[in-house]
Amino acid sequence: MRYLTWIVTLPIALIAVLFAVSNRDVVTWALWPLPFTLEAPLYLAALLALLAGFLAGGFIVWNAQRRHRRRARRESDRVLFLEREVKEAQARATAAEKRLAELSRPVSGAGTGLPVPAASATTATTVH
Template identity: 45%
Template sequence: MRWLLFLPLAGVVALFALSNRDPVALRLWPFEPSLHLPLGIAVLLAAAAGFLLGAVIVWLSDLPARSRSRAAQRRAASLERELDGLRARERSDAADRLAGRAT
């Protein structure tokens, strides 16, 4: 399924980069040096940088939720262990009561 989505997208990206080969100068004011790249590559690099910045922002905003999730998982595991102990004690008490009646 992934390939069905990836291949057409990769084809469009490749066509875009090949269709926009005119060189452009990229400058960052106040710095003097410039970087000369084909327009297609410059646009794709800008899109990749935006994607990565967005991914980092989402990852950082999700940190509290992941922390709460880990705490809830630890609490659930602790409660399951406690419940298993209580069930074992209940079975033991029931067995003792049965053994007491049998004698």
């Protein structure tokens, strides 16, 4: 990508320099209703006009992309919010699993290896 920039920039710079050297005649700039006039080299007038056009075009494109940048910013904020929600949900799930493990631990003395007595069946005696 860096080489592509140089491949494009160097010829444009060379053309601008050649244009400036070839067009050194002085021109007078005047804006009709205003009494001001300015004398400057022709190359300066042309290059300033190109620069103004470039900046105006850049501003128009930047302004046209405003809604896309706004949407991307909103979606980025939404992603951050959802990631935070996922982390909080994972923390709650971990805490719940920890509490469940604590509650399902055997009661003191029950896990000693002694047999746990089975529920005895009661027999009813009948009176005659």
